[in-house]
Amino acid sequence: MPALRDIAAVTLQPSSPPIAPASGFVVTERDFQRVCGWLRQQCGMDYRDNKRDLLEHRMRRICERANLGSMQELAERLEQGSDTALSLAVLHGASTNHTYFYREPQVLTVFAQTVLPALPRGELRIWSAAASSGDEAYTVAMIAAEVLGLDVARASLSILGTDISPVMIDAAEQAIYPASRLNSLPPALRERYLERLGDGSYRVGGTLRAMCTFRRLNLKARPLPFQRSFHVVFCRNVLYYFDRAQQRATVEAIYDVTEPGGWLLTSVTEPLRDLDTRWVQVQGGVYRKAQ
Numbered sequence: 001m002p003a004l005r006d007i008a009a010v011t012l013q014p015s016s017p018p019i020a021p022a023s024g025f026v027v028t029e030r031d032f033q034r035v036c037g038w039l040r041q042q043c044g045m046d047y048r049d050n051k052r053d054l055l056e057h058r059m060r061r062i063c064e065r066a067n068l069g070s071m072q073e074l075a076e077r078l079e080q081g082s083d084t085a086l087s088l089a090v091l092h093g094a095s096t097n098h099t100y101f102y103r104e105p106q107v108l109t110v111f112a113q114t115v116l117p118a119l120p121r122g123e124l125r126i127w128s129a130a131a132s133s134g135d136e137a138y139t140v141a142m143i144a145a146e147v148l149g150l151d152v153a154r155a156s157l158s159i160l161g162t163d164i165s166p167v168m169i170d171a172a173e174q175a176i177y178p179a180s181r182l183n184s185l186p187p188a189l190r191e192r193y194l195e196r197l198g199d200g201s202y203r204v205g206g207t208l209r210a211m212c213t214f215r216r217l218n219l220k221a222r223p224l225p226f227q228r229s230f231h232v233v234f235c236r237n238v239l240y241y242f243d244r245a246q247q248r249a250t251v252e253a254i255y256d257v258t259e260p261g262g263w264l265l266t267s268v269t270e271p272l273r274d275l276d277t278r279w280v281q282v283q284g285g286v287y288r289k290a291q
């Protein structure tokens with residue numbers, strides 16, 4: 001069987017006959033759409049046409065590893081719902097996990113200067129709702145340590161990072177990052193909160209790691225399974241995966257697990273306007289729940 005990179009990505013029209021490249025792997029538009037439908041139903045991911053080749057390529061890779069000879073087999077296995085490992089691999093493969101420390105500093109500055117000082121004293125709960133490999137959660141921990149003082153932050157703050165991908169949750173728990181992921185992080189914070197490892201990568205220090213917990217969670221779960229509500233929720237760079245209905249349902253579900261007067265921080269590129277939600281916009285990427 002040729003290496004997968006040798007197989008040209010094919011974009012099929014609905015009327016296209018099945019194409020069987022040299023590997024024998026067969027894709028029909030109908031089966032590809034079944035996989036897309038499964039993804040939409042499972043986790044709200046709504047693949048646009050411009051991402052189609054990417055998704056198809058990733059699904060082919062998964063099929064190759066799982067020894068599946070066609071998109072039809074993949075669709076059938078997913079729809080049967082009995083192969084958890086395959087389902088998780090597809091959910092992971094379909095998502096874009098790109099993230100880095102200190103992403104979108106304009107929102108982080110509002111968090112440091114407006115949100116943190118306005119929070120009640122005492123126990124604080126923050127949720128990084130699409131945490132990927134944890135860069136966002138640890139960034140939040142660093143900023144809180146800077147603003148509140150490390151001792152106060154350690155004693156009062158717990159940060160939960162969740163993601164649909166178990167691979168990302170493992171990475172977040174490891175807390176080891178290549179230097180390239182720290183390019184936007186102010187050097188003083190890197191020196192204070194990360195340890196340089198022998199191979200040139202960095203590990204988040206133990207104090208910050210102890211403030212952060214990571215769990216797998218599908219943002220489509222209803223109700224969101226929390227016993228205690230959050231003072232601040234970061235939900236950044238994930239809403240654009242979802243169609244409008246799912247975007248709205250997600251931020252409304254987050255509203256229900258946020259403290260009165262609590263905050264939602266999104267990416268500045270993911271405005272909630274026109275979604276008709278209960279959140280009140282404070283400024284770009286910053287929303288607040290009524291008291």
Ligand SMILES: C[S@@+](CC[C@H](N)C(=O)[O-])C[C@H]1O[C@@H](n2cnc3c(N)ncnc32)[C@H](O)[C@@H]1O
Pocket residue numbers: 043044045095096097098099100103129130131132133136162163164165168217218219220235236237238241
């Ligand atoms: C681009 S990363 C964003 C990481 C971080 N929030 C940031 O802004 O840098 C998007 C993450 O959302 C996760 N994701 C996608 N759909 C999800 C869902 N339904 N539930 C939970 N996480 C999801 C993906 O696995 C991915 O790690």
